[in-house]
Each structure stands twice: as C-alpha cells, then as structure tokens.
Amino acid sequence: MLLFLIRRLILIIPVLLGLLLLTFLMLRLGGNDPAAAIAGDNATPEMIERIREDLGLNDPLPVQFWDYLVRAAHGDFGVSAYSQRPVGIDILDRLPATLELTIVALVLASVLGITFGALAGIWRNSIFDHTVRVVSVAGLATASFWFAIMLQLVFSMGLEILPLRGRLPTGWTPPPDITGLYLVDSLVTGQFATFWYAFLHLVMPAVTISLGGIATIARFTRSAVVAAMHSEYAAYEQAVGYPRRRILMPYVLRNSLVTPVTQIGLLFGAFVSSAVAVESVFDWPGLGSYLVEAIFTSDFNAVLAVTLVIGAIYGVVNILVDMTQGLLDPRVAETM
C-alpha cells in the first residue's frame, strides 16, 4: 500500500505539469494579454508596453513557461493582476471556503445518494424506485446556476428562512482562523451563534452543488445493489436460509459500495469545478468566484495557480479513492 501511495504521488507530478502546460497554452494562444488590463483605464501605449516587458510577456512562450515553472517550484505563483497581492496568499485565503462548501456538499450527496440508491435497489421497480430514477435524471439535467437562483427566490425571498448570499452576515466577525472552515472554527472556539449563521449560509450553496452528485451516487448505488442482489453469493446465502437483513447489511451493501465510492471521489473534483458557477451566484468567497474574476481580468497567475490547486486536489482525492477501494475490496488491495 505504501509503495502504491508513493508511486501514485509521483505520477501526479507529470499530470500537473501537463495540466499547467495546457492551461498556459490556452491562455497565451488565445491572444490574452493582461498588460492592458493591469495598466488600467487611463493607460498610455507606453505604460502598457512597459508592463508587458516587466511581466516578461514579450519573451518567447517556452521561456515564459519555464520561468513560471521555476518560480512555482519555489512556491512563488506571482502576483495577482486583480488583487495586487501574491496569488499564494489569495489562494490560502479562499481555499478553506471552497473546501468547506465542497466537503459539506459531498457529505450531503453521499448520505442522500447512497441512502436513496440503496433503497431504490432493494425495492426495485417499486414506486419509490421509479421516483428516485426520475428525480435522478432531473437532478442531473438541472443547471446549477438556474437551480441556485430558484433556491434564492424560494428560500430567501419567498419563505425568508435562509440568507441570500455570502458566508456570514455582512459585518459579522468571522471566527478565529484555525482551519479556515467556519463550521469547525466556530465550534472549536465555542462561538455557537457564528456556527449557526455559517450553517445557514452553507445550506443553499451546498444543496445546489450536491444536486447532481446525489443523482449520480443514487444511480450508481442502485445499479450496484441490484447487481449484488442478483449475484451468486446472494443467491447462496438466501438458499441456506440467511435472513434478508443479514444478506443485505454485510454482504450486498458492502459489495455495492465500491462503485459509489469511486464516484464520490470523482465527484469531489467535479464539485470543486462546479463551485465556479455556484460561488458566483451566492458570493461564496472561494476559489470558484476567484477563478471567474481571474478569467474575466486575464489574471494569468491566478488562473494557472488555481488550476494547479484544483488539479492537485483532484489527484490526491483519486489516490484516496483507490486506497478506500482497497479497504472495501481485498481483491483490489492485492493489485496495489
């Protein structure tokens, strides 16, 4: 297992390099040049050219890419054209918000998706099963941007039970920065009012992000449960007279979890990506809204660094998924 972990961690490096190269080329070959944006609205051609020169944008592309890699390897991701601060600081400021949102959404999607999927598989072809399948398809087809606005209209404007935007009420002091996760930090420091507000602010963004995930996990869980219930070992256990509950709990459900767990891992990366749209609607101060602004302002350093972080998260989560599969299925563990 340890060798497997080391091997997979090493393999992440070329993947991230490839990701960076691809992003870099797309940014540069797309004709983007952040110099004019940085220079501001009242700039002269000389000012723009000087900024271009200062940023090395007149150098050949391979030189620019190599310079970036060298700096990034030393932890220097450059200065954001938007915030004028080091990109690394911006990311450290905003990453916890995205992680908190993504983790809560993933827990929500996993609990609901596995529960609904397992019950739909067990009660195959029942009304409940049909309902789960129809709702799953609808969940997958719903645009998160639209769904987010609908939630705002219903729960913030109509019922007035949830806040519209942000991570805490405007003017409310955040909890002391321990992990950056407001739910955790407020609980640890005993700030229960802050916890309550942080929770209320999380509900709609987390539900929006998790919607597609619930549907995906439910569908995969249902299929796995149905397959497991029709397996030879289930038939054997039934034949020797095991009670239905015993067949389901240790055998069918455990074996059915391998596929959903893989999906949960993949969804984590997808959730981080879908946060791009959802964070903008809810003004969630995470990496997603930061990336949107970075794209609009041709903030190269920010786009590259955020891409790198999301890629790294995706890679690490996939390794964790593989390891979890090994724990769930000894046959997988043998191949590691």
Add this chain to the structure above:
Amino acid sequence: MKFRQFLLAATTCLAGSMVHAQSTIVWGESTPKGLDPHVVYDVPMQLFMLNAYDGLYRYVGNPPELTAWLADSHTVSEDGLTWDFTLKPGITFTDGTPMTADDVVYSFQRLLELGQGPSGGLTPVLQPENVSKVDDLTTRFVLDKPYAPFLAVIPLVSILNSKVVMEHEVDGDKGTAWLASHQAGSGAYILDPETYKPLENVDFARNENHFYGWDDNPNPVDVVHVPTISENSTRILSLLRGDIDSTDGYLGADHTAQIEGSDNAHVQRDESMRIMVIRMNNQKAPFDNVDFRKCISYAFNYSGFIDVILGGQVARNVGPLPGNLWGVPEDVAGYSFDMDKAKEHCDAAREAGVEMDRDMKIHIQAHLDQTTQVAQLMQQGMDELGLSLEIVGDTWANVTSSTASVDTTPDMWIHWVSTYFVDPENWIGQMYDSQFHGTWKASSWYTNPEVDTLLRQAREETEQAARAELYKDAYRIIVDEAADVWIYNTVAQRGLSNRIENFKFSPVGSGADFRWISVSD
C-alpha cells in the same frame, strides 16, 4: 412553533448579540482590484479613492463641479506652464500626521515614477523632477508644454501620507505591496484593513477629524460595509430583502421595475457622462471606407434599442462627447436608423471597389447583456444589407489587450467610455487623436491629420471658449466620417434603500462619495 418561526426566532435571538454601530450601511458596489490609488485606476477604484483619499481638487455634484478640496487655491502662469497649488492649513491624515507640500510632491512623483494607474493623464506633460515644494503648503508643477486639461486631471491623484508609505517600502517598491491592502490618506472614511479581502469585502469607519468637517451632514454614516456581489440578480434581491442599501448604477429596465414595486427601496435616476459606442476598426477593410462606415451607422436601430429594449431610460448620444458636456456642436444630428440610406452608402462603397463579402466579427463583453443586445441589432441590420456579422463573446481584459495593434483589434466591439475626468479630452481627445493608438480608448484607429491638429490645439489652448470651438470642429469631422457608431449617453439608475438620504450623484465615481450620505434611522 412552525419551522420558519423557529428559524426566524433563533436568528433574531442570535442577531441580538451583534454589535451595531450607530449608523451602518451596506453598499452593494464592486470593490476595486487592489487599493493603491497610484497603481489601480478603473471605475470601481473611484469608490475607494473618493472615500479613503483626497485630492487637491474634487468633482462634486451633477453636472460635476471642479471644487478646491485639499487645495485652498491655485495659480497658473500666463504661458500655462507653471501651476502652484496651496494646501488648506491644518489638514491631517487619518493617523493625525499633518499634511504638507512634501506629501503632495511625494504623491505626484510616486505616481509618475510608477507609471501606472491614473498617471496616463499626466505623463505626456509632467516629469517627476518638475514637481517641487515652494513652501510647507505650496507645490509647484512645471509642465513640458501647455496642457489645458491639467486641472481636470488633478482630482485623479490621491495625496498619500509620504511618511507612512516610505516606512513600508520594500526593495524600492515605493510601498506598492503594502498599499495594495492598506490606506495612507486623509479621506472622510478610514479603511479597516482587517476586513479587506479582495473580491469579498471591505469596511470603512467615518473619519471624524476629516478636514472638510461634518457640519453639512447632520446624520452621516458611521460605518460602511462594501461586500463584493458578483451577480446582478443577487444584488437586486439583496436590496429588496434589505440586506444592502445600494445597487450599482447600471440597472436595466426590468430591474428598475422590480425595485420600484417594492416598499423598502427606490430607484434614483441621474444623467451621467458615460457613452456607449460600437467601435469600428477604421484601418481594416471594409471599415477603412467612409461610405461603408456610414452604411453601418445607418443600419443600427437606435430607437429600437433605446426606446424598446432599454425602455427609454437613456438618452440618444450622436457623437463622441456626452451630450451634456461642453464642446458639443448643436448642429450635428448624427445618424438615425435608415436602411435606404444604409443601402445607398453600401452601394457607393461597392462602386468604389470595397470588398465587403467577408465574415465580419463584433466582440461583446459576454457578461454584459446590453452588449449582446446591441450586437444582435447590429447583426440584424447588416443581415438586411446582405452583410455577414458574427458575434464573438469576449471579456473586457481580452479586448482591451487586443487593441494594442491594428491587426489584433476586432472589426467591431462594444463598450462604454466612463467619466474619468470631466474634460472633452477624456472622450474625443483620447479616442480620436492618433497619438493614442494602441490604447483601448483609441481602438477605432481613426486617423485624420486635421482632427489631430484640432485636438492638439484644444489641448494647448487655455481659454475654454476657444477650446470648445476646436472640439466642435473636430466633432463635426469625426461624425461626418462615421468613425464609430455612437449610441447613447447613460442615465445612471441606482437602487437605493429608503433609509438612504442625500445621495449625491456625480458622473465621476457614480455618487459613491459616502460623506454626503445621511441615514434616516
């Protein structure tokens, strides 16, 4: 107890623990990118400059009046080259340090040496070494050549606390890294640096010792929260819920109706100086032909866009100056939607051998709906003429960078020119003098030596009446040659909560000068 009642009760109970300042408002406008007023210069930055900093002069009201602010007075030599500004006595920065001419000299030299932000308005005529201290309160500027808009661009320059900034210099960076997230000024509001997070929030507290005093405002705002709200729909809903006290000033017709139907907010309308333009690349065929450009100018449905799509909430603007600014000739009617005339001019262009069968492109700012609507109307008009126009989604940053050369500048693109300083130079001067080619403002690559001469004379002429005549002459030529398609002058429409009083709009900064605002509760 129902679930909703429980939630509301719990929330109300918890909210009781919040410590509210005496009067607090939440301003729902964009936060600037970085806080150094000598590095960043765009429309959102004006909010920060107006509140955290002061300049020697300031634009106040609408129409904007150039008002002596930190300066007590100024003098100018007969040749228009030497300008002396004297500070009002007794002004202090927010940390209590007295402001002197040393701070003024430092601020202008820093701006010019950094060569960023608003320096573009000064670098062509002012060198850092030509800014000097005369006495503790007086600063002298010696220009390279007469430059009539000099006084108009003075409000762009924030006066910094030189001692504080120099204390935070690192490796000769002139304090830029530190000032990107701090304040070193004398403004009416003091930044709380702990609350500043780019793209998230910034809070201000009232500077009770501001030099201007507060006698004119019996109930000023003590604390201002400025959260970043990305989506317009979220901003409107926040106002309707009472979460914020102001939207930005760019509301559309559908949004104004929504707000006007609410009990706790209203819409304030103010004629601004922000013109919408479809740029045409005058050096790229077929746009290099005057008849073709006239054809395009007649093919746009101005009244359809202004009266129907925008509900008549803006004013038609026929040329390269806002209609409410001096220097606009009254005898220029501009272009109207007339497909017969459009065909006539397109035919004339064809007869002159202009090849217009290629696919042309118009770039829009994808997140701004009006640019899409304008492009679609333009596309419809050109389609009737048998011309192909493709709409290309783009970003402001990308298009402005593409305007660095003729080849990379799009055939057409759509944008607004806001009020950075109140002088024709801000519009017609920087948009159509060929010396500005390579900037986004001059992105139509219009070249006419006669117009260059007129605009340069206007820049050096010190009498406003004479300058006005020069601008009028240039305006007539530019419109006659249909350099661009000018559409409208903005009427700023801002949603305000009913507790906001004395909101004082100015085209510079869009009224985000908190010191005039009162709160009714």
